[in-house]
Amino acid sequence: MTVPAQRSGSDAPARMLVLWCPDWPAVAAAAVGGVAADLPVGVFHSNRVVACNAVARRSGVRRGMRRRDAQSNCPELAVFPADDGRDARLFEAVARAVEGLVVGVEVVRPGLVAVPVDGAAGYFGGEHALVERLLDEVAAAAGVECQVGVSEGLFAATLAARCGEFVAPGRAADFLAPLPVTELDQPGADRAELVDLLRRLGLKTLGAFAALPERDVANRFGAAGLLAHRLARGRSERPPLRRRPAPELTLAEEFDPVVERVDVAAFLAKGLATRFCAGLARHGLACTRLGIYAVTEEGEHLGRAWRCAEPLTPAGVADRVRWQFEGWLRAAPGERPTSGVVRLRLEPEEVVEGRSLQLDLWRNGGSDEDDERAARAFVRVQGLLGPEGVLTPVLDGGRDPAGRVRLVPWGDPRERTTPLDAPWPGRLPSPSPATVLARPVPAQVFDDGGRAVGITARDQLTAPPRRLTIAGGAGREVVGWAGPWPLTGDRRRPGPRRARLQLVLAGEGDEPPEAVLVHCAGTENPVWTVEGVYD
Template identity: 55%
Template sequence: MTPVRTMLLWCPDWPVIAADIVEGVPATTPVAVLHANRVVACSASARAEGVRRGLRKREAQSRCPQLTTVDHDPGRDVRAFEPVVAAVEEVVAGVEVIRAGACAVAARGPTRYFGGEEQAAERIVEQVAETCEVESQIGIADGVFAAGLAARSGRIVPPGGTPEFLAGLPVEALGRPPLTDLLRRLGLRTLGDFAALPAGDVLARFGFDGTLAHRLAAGGDHRPLAVRRPPPDLAVTETYDDDPLDRVDAAAFAARTLAERLHDTLAGHALACTRLGIEAVTAHGQELRRVWRHDGLLTASAIADRVRWQLDGWLTGTSRRPGSGRAGPTRPTAGIIRLRLVPEGVLAHVGLQPGLWGETGEERDRAHRALSRVQGILGPESVLTAVLGGGRSPAEQARLVPWGDERTPARPLVPPWPGRLPSPAPALVLPVPLPAVVHDAAGEPVRVTARLEVSAAPARLEMDAGGAGAVEIVSWSGPWPVDERWWAPAEARRRARFQVCLADGTALLLFLTGGQWWVEAVYD
């Protein structure tokens, strides 16, 4: 897969700049944008005082007492970024919005028109500065991922030099904290170290997401480039002749309805959208268009959010700031009478399949009524559905709730849950663990010391006291310790977990507690 030469424009500290544009919070002062009580962005003057991303609010304020805090608002960021995208479109065509604060375009067209990559980058940056009074930087490299990293330093990576450019960057550049932490513990410090690993080993150890990150680290692109143009009937259109959209609340409702139609249409063709075109026509014939890009596959909710943000940006037309002397972007001359969503980038998604009772609609409603009828006859507990939650063992992560009840997990997913079993998860979790005995090659019971040292390699597993069910253990891994609620002796629980593969091909999850072995789950 050959990455496309990409030019990416990046506006530093965009959430802070958006708060300046929309709410008038001066970006030149110490400012921090908070989400879930943690800093997600901060101004340059705040960084000079020691404020960093990821800090808690109180710690950030202790480092910088004069810090101004602003709540994170993705809608505000997108609305404020719309004039920047419009300014870029005045110079080049085919702009794709990556996220609020970053947009990209294929470098070939601007390079040929302006006589070189450096000249094109300078012209775009000047256009944004003159039109929106916003600082920006451009990075050019092979692929969107590398171009985004190059934009951080305003660098132009020579064609073919992307792998060398990425090799010296730290693994934190991947933007995947769990994977980054694991790579660090394995001694892989740079993207070059990670890229040097065999692709097959990466897939076996880190799964699909790790393979995707490995491709990025090696200089590849983050999605296949064989994106076909969808047939015309995949686009969805809605008209509002009787009641044009001129209010943000009405536009948000229209966005949700149209997004669900588009998602259902794509799902019916086993396709998924990666790039979305949003087109609108006003009552005066004014045509508006924007293309949104996404790192993954756009869900119905993600499509609706992007359509809502875009309509909000068009209808409000946020200007730079009151009294700045610069006019804001041109707002629609009248209400929107036609809205069209075009999936300009679609991929065959083999993971998509119809629901258990067919597609959404009448069949699903019939199933819901039937299950509710069963509950009315046999009681609410007669029909249960699983809800995935947090926990350290497979049995703790699933909760069965009656059909129709609120699907609230027993334990929140947000905590990191240190000591949680690594992937893959077992396919069958036993409702009641089965007692077992594990012997070493000499026939002695296998024990685990307080320092988590295994007395000997497990060699045989017995499921009954008579030994008739003894099966040879051909491979094993562990122990993974769990020491829970040690501060409450009545509730404390300490276990050592093992994964074993038996001679008959069965893979089991075992745990040892109080000198007794138990079989907890079975792997597929």
Template identity: 55%
Template sequence: MTPATDTPDRPRRLVLWCPDWPVVAAAQEGGFGPLVPAAVFAANRVVACSATAREAGVRRGMRRREAQGRCPELLVHEHDPARDARCFERVVLAVEALVPGVEVVRPGLLAMPVKGPARYFGGEESAAERLVDEVEARIGVECLPGIADGFFAAVLAARRGAVVEPGGSAEFLAPLGIEELDQLPAHEVDGGLVDLLRRLGIGTLGGFAALPAADVLTRFGAVALVAHRAAAGLEERPALRREPPPDLAVTEQLDPPVERVDAAAFAAKVLADRLHAELAERGLACTRLAISARTENGEELRRVWRCADPLTPAATADRVRWQLDGWLNSRRGEPRPTAGISVLGLFPDEVVGAGALQLDLLDAATGEADARAGRAFARVQGMLGPDAVLTPVLGGGRDQRDRVRFVRWGDERRPALEPEHPWPGRLPAPSPSVLPESPWPVDVLDAEGAPVGFTERHRLTAAPHRVVAGGRSREVTGWAGPWPVAERWWVELLAVGELTPASQVPPRSVARVQVVLAPDAAGPEADEVALLLVHEGERWWGHGAYR
């Protein structure tokens, strides 16, 4: 029997991770099997994909057009956090049938103290195996267990299906790459920290943990100190937490009882506002929230959400809505309430000082208009989901589409690629003012009506004279370029043999041209228009317009 010992800075954790959960949730509601190549997209980028899609070359962060090009039979689903939480409720119920005190970190990830299950099932490994078997037997979902000292180490252990011996988290984390810090929530690690540490020659978590904490705080700031504690196998936040006052719990009697999720979500919004008003008066913020609901027939639901970041009223209301959606709309024989919800309650199980939510002087001086807009955006997210309000972030890259990344309102506005890096081949200013959802095919002809192409040295075979798109032909009055880009050319130079997954991505060679088209008298607009044309795959594509 493996002993389960806790220390204040290294509480022993058991984590269950369901890989590719957004795809699994989409499969459960869509009715397709696990062998079907599928991917979930948000802002036209891959959020998660199935194992069969990965075998075809689909990767997270890939654009939809590229993913479908590598896997034409790819089944596409839009990201739906409510669906993820609703389907994950069945997994939580299966685990709670054996172990109380389960914390939902996010749909697809559960955490719990390991001491109790280890004593009951005869050891940590036995407890993990029993939970995995229970989830697979009842739900038919694969999950991986991880046990370690500290939450961050347990998450990385779950991604490897490993059990780390007590006191061995630091040794387990030490050889792992510094990029594993990306497993921390976005608000807990600076977007450029991993790249900065790599450029400083720190390539492993052990190398980062070896730095003195005082030097990390002085050089990189308080956010990096959180990542430093995690890399050392310590709890990501210090164990000194305040006990929530018992009178902070808020409940609401629903008369008449509600059976619809939207009606319950409205009551949850009122409760969330009341709870956070009480917390604000005491200078506190909630990091671990218990949601309770009781029906007229005495059926009860209680679920704990573990939140790495102090909750806001909108985030609290969202979690209540997702939880009630999973309970009221249970599927496939799972128990569901036999009556409407009559009592709804919120209980802050864990609180911290509200300093984590305070704005700095510069942010606080932006005015009431910004605050009203932020509240409006948060309300839209509460009604339609977190992906309903997106903010564009401009980053680096050669392609205009690669430079823009959409992030959820309220999340850190971190670019996908570092904008300060040199990007040879980047288009000169100005950038296109209109970028279509997907490029459209065009024909570029010379003065003789022959197609214009490119030589092996990326030279135009003739000057563009006419552009044909959508059955309409317009004369070219001016053009600039070309700007060629050869990406991943080194793949062709690799020796024949087993390649790494990164080397399996084929090379890409494109050339861009800007053209100005003469006014079209037959069209609704009589002004000149400029287009960004890209030559790729032996033909031309329209990638943007200048207006």
């Protein structure tokens, strides 16, 4: 199918140059870990590959692969955890090298930087001459290889950078048309469900999607689909009539004492981001291009602009502030500031109508005014007590009831570190105890003859339990029990047999029966503890 060339006009996006460092998380991890460039490197999150270098791919490692499968394909794979701060810190050298030649540098994400091309191309004698200078400058200053693409709009220029293309002016739609529709699901865009739906409808290429009438796209796919449709057509991400940010939307903060550590900056960024987005929300606006500017104690001025494909949420603003401080405060000697930051300014350099996007951005996933007030209160408590002052639970996978619940500070990413759907041999079956004790309480379990009950080599009880004493207190009659559930893995290592057991205790007086979860270790001299209580 032939897609007509894009006509110039107010809807035509500005011509952009995108510089892309392939596999940047793997490159940054290898640099920090001292791994040679010719060795395979993989970056993992939640036990899955999120990035790898070309050497690892040649050995069969792919994104999304489980760690054990990746290491099975490539036993010499160097394994590193995902670290956004590390990626941003090292990418600051690349952004600084680009900024030395071209003004208006915008960091899209660590590994990807965009600049307006028109003015700089005229100064250096054309786009090709500008690209050659940029490649040489980045290689000399940062020591990394990169690819460059030029086209109208950030989306088309990013895809052009992946294949090193210079798309002719007005031909962005032609360049995009044969590309697969999966290209819409760029990092941070969260369009996986939309892409899957388009594929099931038979729309396999961007050109096929772009050929649909805009009205039909809006009716069928909503605001998210309409934005993706504009990208597929080679148009600007949003309608060009953007409002000029009012001066009062800029948020400035002074620090006393000065900020000299990244963890302090990350904590302060959470509160600033909430206030910044709340100020925009009161005007019905959302920020798509964030300027982060700082002044040090010695009067040094620092600044960087971050562009985002989607309007920034408070968490997105906080992440970019943290990443930028990583780049500033942990830069190489001679490039980092000589003193701490005393003033920070967050400036919404580009905004869009927040309500027209039909996105719930302002309450971290909630929809009530009470949620917003509660979030502000939590941030206030953290300001008084520290980040650990407000903790929220996250359910993880695992065998241990206590280990399955992880507490994370309010505002930190609530991501699972282990999958819930893994087999987890030896995991306690449902229901889980309503109360899991932070410190298990010592106990003793006896049979009818008053002898201690233990676990045999075949993971069975030595005798039916009849009485339980907790912390040396009075014994309570056991009227029912279930289990035992052995903790697997004991056969591969020395030590006593271990298992869990559910006991139903007779009520005291008029009280109803009570169920508890107990743990046993050993056969001849068993050690019992109470780990949880059931409602």
